[in-house]
Amino acid sequence: MRVLLTNDDGPLNDQFSNYIRPFVQTLKRLYPHWQLTICVPHVQKSWIGKAHLAGKKLSAQFLYSKMDSDDNSYLGPFIQPQVALEGSKLPRQAINPEVSRDDIEWILIDGTPASCSNIGLHHLATEPFDLVISGPNLGRNTSVAYITSSGTVGAAMEAVIAGNEVKAVAVSWAYFNGNKNVNNSIMEMAARRSLQIIEHLYENWDPVTDFYSINIPLINSLSLETKAVYTSVWENRWGPIFSGPNVGSATNNSEIEDGNEYQMISFNWAPDFKSHTDSKHHRSDQMVDRDVIEDGLISVTPLRATFQSTSTLKGELELPCPLETQFEGVCAITIDPQEYIYLPLKSAFQKWLPSLKIVSELPKNDTAVIHYGDYEDLDMERLGQDPQYIANSYIYRKALIRKHYLTQTIQYYKAKNPNTILSKAYLESFNIDLDYAEFLDDALDENWELRQELESEQKWWILKPSMSDKGQGIRVFKTIDDLQTIFDSFDEDDTDDESNVQDDNKIIISQLRHFIIQEYLDKPLLLPSMGNRKFHIRCYICCQGSLKVFVYNRMLALFAPNRFIPLEQGKYSPTSVDDLVCHLTNTCLQSNKAKKSLSVVEFDALDEISSADKTKIKEQIHQIAHDVFLAAMQVNSLNFQPLANAFETFGVDFLVGENLEVKLLEINAYPDFKQTGDDLKDLINDLFDCTIEKLIYPLATGKEVRNANEKNNLVEVLDYSANNWQ
Incomplete structure (x- = not known):
């Protein structure tokens, strides 16, 4: 997610802007997947509302602070960016060796908060922003009198008016009894709670609301359990906020006209904040922001860009709220x-x-x-x-992660449960043990069912070493002669072309020995929009204790580098790299970085597959996950022993046929998460966020997260202990 941060208090400053540093540091630490750009006024610009300095040319400066700094120190200001960053519209190059890419960059504009918001949205980044955060403001923005004057709220309003459907929030930290300086632990908690609320609002955005104004009370009792309540704006009215008139002195506030001296009349800024409490009216159906803050709670005010609070949101926000851990x-x-x-x-x-x-x-x-x-x-x-x-x-999980054990597990389970989805979701498979290529005939004699299948030459088959990963040793073939040729090529010591991809994923038979030969799905689902390339689905399945199983519903589609070419006897060579490459979807075998970047997309982003068909595919995956882990528990418990104090994430691969039937390919321990790439890292960030919330937090505390996040993408498909399976 791309986030633009602005404010009305300006850059790092002990007096005027001492809240923004802990807020930014907490944001970057807890949400590293948020791509943050900071654009703030070069000095404090409070009480300015949604204003622009008409006719003034605005200029930029740049500051840099350290991520781990515990004070408001910085390098700068500079008139040019000092570090090269991708995705920036500004002219950039690495200029200053004292500035690193990990430092926090502050872009300062000599204008108003609204101008910072507008410039940030349209002139700083090549990609559009998803969210604008204005704040945290030094003080509270409650009541009509304050909120209509607030530069913090003005910047959020400008984002709504000038942005392209961008979401915006204004954040204020309300201090009490005139004490602006609170201890670091309170600011840390205010930052955490602010970000949690912002994340919740972003994911559950009310369509009637343009932007939100959030007020966090800076009090000792502030915690992750402090309630956040939807409020309306308290409609109070101002009295005088200036004193005067004052008559200026003759030395510096006077004019002489026609020989007469006239003294200038002035008015001093002197608001009496305590006197501005007269209210036009209270809305009877909703709490107002002032009262909620005074009660030590958090006010969340949904607003229209016309300064009207909406009436659709009421009551307490149902935020996921961890209890204090009992894990010592x-x-x-x-x-x-x-x-x-x-x-x-x-x-x-x-x-x-x-x-x-x-x-x-x-x-x-x-x-x-x-x-x-x-x-x-x-x-x-x-x-x-x-x-x-x-x-x-877990210690023991061979029943699932080794291909020949997985085949045995599924075969035993199907024998006892013929109606299981695994009967059609796991392609016909045979185990074969081999020490050297010359012993293939003997191995087939010991597996006469496999020999009969191969001799019939009715199907295409795929060979997989049982204990290899990343596509090592995978080959496609049809006949016994083809299979012999493949094993002979594995035993060859030399190759004429060391760069050949076939050699890159070659294996040594005697070191692996165990293989499976599986029916090849020769009619996979192909998408013209993706170049009719074969793909498989990578799904992350998470297990907790002994045993709950969860499917992560944000899945990946991994594509082969080349267009799929149907297999045809006589035109396909089982040892040809060129023939094989369109049948392999393992991204680790794709060396071309440009092709690799086009090979991994989020499954839900495949518009060519309808929502109904995606649901159908995911429902099959859920049922397969249920049955295969249940099978491991029931028929191969020696090789799958989940422990009450363990959790594990498996990378599970599925193929989809042209008839939308899903086939289980394999289950991988310690999956290669980095194949997701930087463009989809948000998917992995969310996976771990969901995993800690739903799996690890209960293991550590013995309790579920209160008000658990409804947006958690982990879907429980099996609770073995709760169902007391026999």
């Missing part, structure tokens, strides 16, 4: 901080378990731990014995 330990994230998933994972933990300390190494003592790391880094002995050690993988 730490969170150990031991994967490399440069990994694709590190920041989304860390941000999700900080969002849902804010009091949990995050460390980079597994504690050596018996401290309670939530551990997310590579499989070989997990303490398997402790995982099997200590309920206070929660880890991101």
